[in-house]
C-alpha cells in the first residue's frame with residue numbers, strides 16, 4: 001500500500017496486507033462481465049483482472065481502465081530500456097558506458113538516481129563484485145516489470161480484483177456473532193450473494209486518512225488465490241478528475257517540463273497509474289511468488305520519509321532496498 005503500515009493478526013483466516021498505495025492498454029476483455037473478466041464464471045472466485053463494477057462507477061471506472069492501459073504502456077516502454085542498460089553493463093571487458101548514446105546515458109543516470117550506484121569500475125575485485133550485484137538487482141527489476149507486463153497483457157490469467165474504496169469491509173460480523181475487533185474488518189465481498197466472508201487485519205482507507213491505496217491477500221477459501229487492490233476514494237476523486245480533464249501520464253510526458261523542484265517526481269503520484277503500478281508490485285497473483293513481491297522499504301525501516309525522499313534515501317544508502325521498494329519501481333517506470 002502507499003502511506004500505511006500493515007498489521008498481520010491471526011484470527012478467522014486472515015488476510016495479509018502487503019502493501020499500500022500505480023500506456024494504452026489493448027488487452028482483450030469482455031465488457032459484458034465485470035470489465036476485465038473474459039467470460040462469466042460460476043465460481044465466486046474471479047479468474048481475471050477484474051475492476052469491481054459496484055464500487056468503480058462512472059469516471060472512476062473509466063479512470064481505472066485508463067490507468068491499467070497506461071500502466072501497461074509504461075512497462076512496455078521501460079522493459080527495453082532496462083534491457084539495453086543491462087546489455088551495456090554486461091558488455092566486456094568493461095561496461096560500455098562511454099559508448100552509450102545520449103538516451104542510454106540518460107536512462108543510466110536516471111536509473112542510478114533511483115536505484116543507487118550501478119557501475120563501480122573494474123579496477124578491483126571488490127568493484128567487480130559490486131558491478132555483478134548491481135546486475136543482479138537490475139535483472140530482478142526486469143523480472144518485476146515482466147510480471148506486470150504479462151499480467152496486464154493477459155488479464156484472464158490473473159486472479160486480481162480492483163476496488164474503488166473499501167465499503168465492502170465491515171466492522172461487524174454479519175452473522176451477529178462477532179464484533180468490536182478493532183483492527184479487524186469483515187471482508188464482505190462475497191457476502192450478499194454467497195454468504196461468504198472472512199476477517200482481515202488491514203489498515204483501511206477509512207482508518208488511515210492520507211492512504212491512497214493498498215493491496216492484500218486473503219488467506220482462506222474461496223479468497224486465498226486472489227489478490228485485492230483497493231484504491232481509496234479520497235484519492236480516486238482526484239485521479240478521476242485528472243483523467244476526465246484528459247490529463248494522462250502520456251500527456252504529462254508530452255507537455256513542457258514543469259519548474260524543477262525537489263519534489264517534482266512526487267507530482268506523478270497525482271496520476272493513478274503510478275499508484276496502480278505500486279500496488280501491482282505487491283500483488284501476489286501478479287508477481288507469482290512472495291520472493292518477487294516488492295515491499296515498502298521505508299515503512300519497514302520505520303523511516304520517516306515516503307515517496308521521493310524515501311527513494312533518494314534508499315538509492316544512496318541501500319541499493320538492495322531500493323531494488324525491492326515499490327515506490328522506487330513505480331515512480332521510475334511512471335517517470336520514464
Ligand SMILES: [Zn+2]
Pocket residue numbers: 001002003018019020021278282295296326
Ligand atoms: Zn505499498
